[in-house]
Amino acid sequence: MTEELTAERTRAADWFRGLRDEIVAAFEGLEDAQAEGPLSDREPGRFDVTETRRATPDGSDAGGGLMSVMRGGRVFEKVGVNVSTVYGELGPEAQAAMAARKGLPGMQEDPRFWASGISLVAHMQNPHCPAVHMNTRMFWTPHGWWFGGGADLNPCIEYDEDTAHFHRVLEDHCDPHGAGQYDRLKAWADEYFYIPHRGRARGVGGIFLDDHCSGDWEADFAFIRDIGRAFLPAYLPLVEKRRRSPWSDADKEVQLVHRGLYAEYNLVYDRGTKFGLATGHDANAVLMSLPPMAKWI
Template identity: 70%
Template sequence: MTDNFETEKTQAAAWFRQLRDEIVTSFHALEDSHSDNRPAGRAEVRKTSRTSDDGSDAGGGEMSIIRGGRVFEKAGVNISTVYGTLGERAQAAMMARKGIPEMKDDPRFWASGISLVAHMQNPHVPAVHMNTRMFWTPHAWWFGGGADLNPCIEYDEDTAHFHQIMQGACDPHGDDLYADLKKWADEYFYIPHRKRARGVGGIFYDDRNTGNWAEDFQLTKDVGAAFLPAFAPLVKRRFNTPWDEEDRETQSRHRGLYAEYNLVYDRGTKFGLETGHDPEAVLMSLPPVAKWY
């Protein structure tokens, strides 16, 4: 059994909010630095809410969405803190995947995190995903998250840079950790029905509980803090690259692949919808335009 972890919950939720603020500020700076004649994009902030089955408050969060900017066609940086009791389906999944049979007797939970997806105007700039989260039950706590790069037009140097920064976030926490989390991402972000990965990978972890909460939280903070150094230089490198309609077609088809993964396989999408969170926030990750053939 765990205690209520109120101090730890407060620290985690505050960190996710701080990281959201830093990322949105950086995204605004990227918008300002582009010479396009369109107005620079700015995040529209909307509060989200979650209501439990009995109608009581069950937490919520904030969506920060940039639409139609100079650099970002659609970018969402969401934070949330939700709580309540897990429904029967979520309990069953938790018992099966986490090995916590006690969930049936006491299905309370608390979860907080940040979730980010960016779809870019220029097809040469890679799309990207990042999230980190903390989950608590009376029976166990754990962290999860990661980041992965999703270019429709691949550049080896961009992939190498992204992975180098992610490795730098992992290395202080164990010599083999990056290799383990990279392999986990390669397996998690694989699309079986397409027999291919959705992007060029990154790192992914879940169920992180070494028994040392502070150490596991530090890893989660390091992964979150690595996001901007991993991604922003790639945006600046590519956002003035000339592109044509063929590039746009390539981008639209790749976005279709991204949408397929998120709707069919992504655990976060399934959990958010099954536990009653705001569907607009859960589906924020979907691209603004996509094509299938």
């Protein structure tokens, strides 16, 4: 597969940017809606937006994106919604890793790549509101293209009905793309978002896929769009339900300890963190996912 997919890449990048704009507006709307209840005496939070660039040894243009971070809001303690479109040539280590993992011949002869996506992590003020992660992305090389991404819920105080709602919406958005897709992606998430050194998952799961290429770009793009579209209806109702709940010091302690699991996973195992740092993308944007405060016991 040697198609350049120039128009398709542009469509994918535009879609990720549009999804980013929709989510940012919805999250700022939650901040405005918290006019009573915990922390309602604060000004509603707003995103600080910073342009990011991918660093290269020779200083050549290699793309970048937008890092949008809100800190210290009424509802969100820290939330980042990043989009990026980066390109250039993979270094020798990344070439070897990709060739080995994906079975792509020719990476050393032509190591060009292009990648675009959206990445979101929200850490909440209220311990009863679950943290959440979502990302979708497209990756292209002259030797093949693929999509990846997913979403997973990370409550520190679990509510079975919240978990059920989150998974039900994800399943509804997966079902149009084939029988068994949700079950396959759920099982993949259970395996991927697992912390071996703790012997447990980092949350209550979700869906995950990588290296997704059926050979039909339009069908695969439709699938990744529906994964992105699932996020707000899966997550916003949970925040609406829990954001005014009172919490105790003990609840906050549980939240901070649980965040330690999240930090451990993202720094040790997460592929996106490793890829972003290895390819020279803005370190602050790559590490945006880390919580503002955490504890270890």
